[in-house]
Amino acid sequence: MLTISQLASYAGVTVRAVRHYHAKGLLPEPERDHSGYRRYDAAAVVELIRIRILAEAGVPLSRVRELLAAGDEGFAEAIADIDRRLRAEIRDRQRHRERISQLAAGDSLALPPEAVAYLDRMHEFGFPERLIEIERDSWILLAAQLPDQVSAFMAIKHAQIEDEPLRRLYLDIGDLADCAADDPRLPALADRVVAFLEAAAAQSAGMAEDEPISADLIALLDAAFVEAFPCAPRLFQLLEARGFTGWTGIRRIDPAG
Template sequence: MTQGITIGQAAAFAGVTAKTIRHYHLHGLIEEPRRDSSGYRRYGSADLLRLVQVRTLAGAGIPLAEIRTILDADPDRFAAALVDVERRLTERIDDLVARRELLHQLADGDRVLLPEHACALLEKLPALGFTTEDVTTARDALVLVRALAPETLDGYVAQIEHGLEDPHYVSLMKLNMRAGDLDPDDPRVEEIAAAIADHFIADPSLLPSLSGLQAREDGALRRELLSHHAEDQKPAWARMTALIEAKLRAAGIDVP
């Protein structure tokens, strides 16, 4: 009569590791076999069969806490348990597929955060001389507009697209981006603010609008968050915004 095989041999035959077998012992999935005179466990064919069964169910995604109940069940309960496991696996598969699709969208950049027409606007900016940082700033602003004032996004994007058709507007927006890196008291901040305000006064249609927010109970707060985005990181922008708004109001242009 065979003396059985060692844990290492059992692991090799079943396609697992000795550590995994010990883990199965710990969870009560496989009874610890007898030991030989040298103190080594010896696994027989029944032990090996049980090990293969446990490994197969575990590999199918069945939690270890459920495997013992399934293996010890009668045929009807065993079949019903497998149906339930299949249902849960299907749900997991659907969830993983959805996550994979989201990853694909994330890999595609801004399209997970913004609609196609807003992404198309961002894609135009590098060819107009805007830097990668400029595009990121613009994207973040559009994401915030979509989150805080979704009803205004289409009109907001259309206004910016209209402005980008004007080379002078484009040059002013580049200066505006660069001004963020200046000291707030730098005289260039006031010069750029004046030039931008004068351009908006000459053509108010270029002034980006967030119309529609006034219908919201918290519209003023949302507008405040949008109008002063990133000014904590770029203090010069805060001064520029104040200067531009002051000059527009002085010219009789309503600035909420």
């Protein structure tokens, strides 16, 4: 007869594992001898080895008892089912690995590849870091709320950033990040924004207007811009005086009110 330590040694497991299998009901606990110690026979060693082999093969402990009691056909069916589950888990883990590998750069977190490429392009063109951070955080919000539409949005943004006059305007907005409300450059900047909006409106005349972004999300994005750019409220005032309101969803003010 064997002690629990000897049993564990013969089966190639730890004493802690033996006690764990007892607690799970996988390995029956023998009666204690007159000294109060459990004593195990050869059958217990064989059973414990079978449990160890199944566990090391990836069989969940919750199914080990089922397999130990199964006949040949039932055993094969159970193993096939476990194999399918393991394959699915491996595929999930592989996807997780691929996702983790994409997080080497901080901008990759919570952003689709198109948005990451856009931010990289902003870096290449020398946009101020603060403006890039605003863009990054805005696209994280948009990607979470409108995942199916981000690709279409990003196609527009990529086209815009490659347009030299518009890119120059955007760079100048970034350069005014720390300007005061009375900065003399703001009125001219507002004029340029309005000129761009009017040109864009002329190009899209007759097209149906689509507003997929909710008013609440627009307000949140505008608030983030205001927080990052102290001069933003003054710029908004200048734009309003020129007939436009908002920023993320900037639009012409309806004369009818």
